Amino acid sequence: MSVPQSPQRxxxxxxxxxxxxxxxxxxxxxAFVARERVARPGAGVVVVVSALGSTTDLLFEExxxxxxxxxxxxxxxxxAGEEHAVRRMVAALEALGVPVQACSPECLGLVTSGSLxxxxxxxxxxxxxxxxxxxxxxxPAVVVTPGFVGRDRLGRPSLLGRGGSDLTALFxxxxxxxxxxxxxxxxxxxxxxDPNATQGGAPARLDELGFGDLEAYGGxxxxxxxARFAARHRRxxxxxSAERPGLRTRVR
Numbered sequence: 001m002s003v004p005q006s007p008q009r010x011x012x013x014x015x016x017x018x019x020x021x022x023x024x025x026x027x028x029x030x031a032f033v034a035r036e037r038v039a040r041p042g043a044g045v046v047v048v049v050s051a052l053g054s055t056t057d058l059l060f061e062e063x064x065x066x067x068x069x070x071x072x073x074x075x076x077x078x079x080a081g082e083e084h085a086v087r088r089m090v091a092a093l094e095a096l097g098v099p100v101q102a103c104s105p106e107c108l109g110l111v112t113s114g115s116l117x118x119x120x121x122x123x124x125x126x127x128x129x130x131x132x133x134x135x136x137x138x139x140p141a142v143v144v145t146p147g148f149v150g151r152d153r154l155g156r157p158s159l160l161g162r163g164g165s166d167l168t169a170l171f172x173x174x175x176x177x178x179x180x181x182x183x184x185x186x187x188x189x190x191x192x193x194d195p196n197a198t199q200g201g202a203p204a205r206l207d208e209l210g211f212g213d214l215e216a217y218g219g220x221x222x223x224x225x226x227a228r229f230a231a232r233h234r235r236x237x238x239x240x241s242a243e244r245p246g247l248r249t250r251v252r
Contacts, residue, residue, distance in 0.1 A: 008042035008140070009179040010133050014049075014147060014169035018186045019242070020085060021053025029184070030092035032242040033142060037098065043179060044133030044140040046172055048147040049089050050165040051081025056148075071116035075149075076157035079105070082146030082165075089144045101132045103145035105157075110150035110168065118161035120225070121150060121171045129176065145172075163223030170226050174235045181237040182248070183222070189240045189249035190217050209251045 013036065015029045022028075037045050051059070059078045067073030086102050093100040109125025132143045147165025152158045160167050166183055173181035192203040209217060211231040215224060221239065230237060230251065240248030 008040070008044075010044040010046055010130075010140075010176050011036060011040055012046045012048065012169050012173040012176070012178045012181040014165055014181070014183045015047070015089075016165070016183070016185045017050035017052055017054075017056065017085075019184055020049060020088075021055070026052070026085075026088045026092050029242065030089060030096055030098070032184070033093060034096050034098050037140075037142060040179070042140060044130075045142045046129070046133065046169075046176070046178070047089060047093075047142060047144045048165055048169040048172065049082065049085040049144060050147050051085050052088070055081040055084070056162075072156040072158075075116045075159045078159060079146070079149045079157055082149050086144050086146050093142055093144070098142055099139070100142040100144060103129065103132060103143045105146060105149050105151060107132070108145050108150075110171070112150040112152050112158040112160065116152060116156060116158045119150065119152065119158045121160065121167060124172065124175055126175050129172070161223065161225060163226070166223045166226035167229060170230050170235050170237060173237065174229075174233050181235070183237060183239045184242050185221055185239060187221055187239075187241060188244045188247040190221060190251075192217065205247060206249050209249055211251065214251055 013033060020026050020029060033047055059081050063074040063077040090100050090102045107128055110121055111123045112119030113122050114120050134140055147168040148160050150158045169181055169183060189205045190209055191205050214227045214231055236252040238248045238250050
């Protein structure tokens with residue numbers, strides 16, 4: 001009697017807001033997801049999305065005027081940016097014929113502690129996410145979920161701080177024991193210094209980076225809390241662009 005094989009460990013892909021906010025950015029990101037899915041047969045794919053372009057800044061301005069110091073109100077208003085990005089990505093993947101499901105903050109079940117605007121992730125609903133990734137009677141699927149957002153223990157909307165989609169992706173990758181986690185941004189990796197602030201020649205890009213050096217070098221492109229989480233849990237990941245896959249920085 002044959003023994004059923006366990007599903008392959010999932011892949012986590014996170015797309016930054018600058019990448020998605022470019023003209024045709026969502027469609028290019030969806031095509032990248034489709035290619036990665038084909039390259040890893042048997043693996044489900046979690047796609048973590050940020051709000052497009054400057055949407056988060058605009059929503060924070062609106063929320064400040066409307067809700068003042070009501071952190072739950074602000075967080076709930078700002079989350080609309082990620083919710084819109086999820087819908088856009090799901091539609092783009094469906095247009096490519098990719099089996100895809102949207103995962104709401106409630107489905108993800110990411111529980112936070114601390115400030116509602118700069119919280120820390122505590123837990124998530126791994127079993128629900130895995131059920132969406134590996135549906136009974138079907139092949140592995142793609143699940144699109146919002147980055148940056150969660151709920152506190154009282155069920156109130158919460159955020160993980162600016163750049164928090166990095167932390168969402170790494171947190172999911174850690175709890176699902178993902179085969180890999182790629183943070184897709186508008187840069188081709190982590191550099192020795194900010195390439196946009198350097199006079200003269202561009203600073204060297206780092207092919208590999210150890211966890212101990214992550215905070216020192218990754219601050220310009222990676223949320224500090226995400227860097228600390230990856231180092232604490234030894235969660236390997238790559239950071240780079242979708243267009244130049246050979247120039248990513250691998251952190252381990």
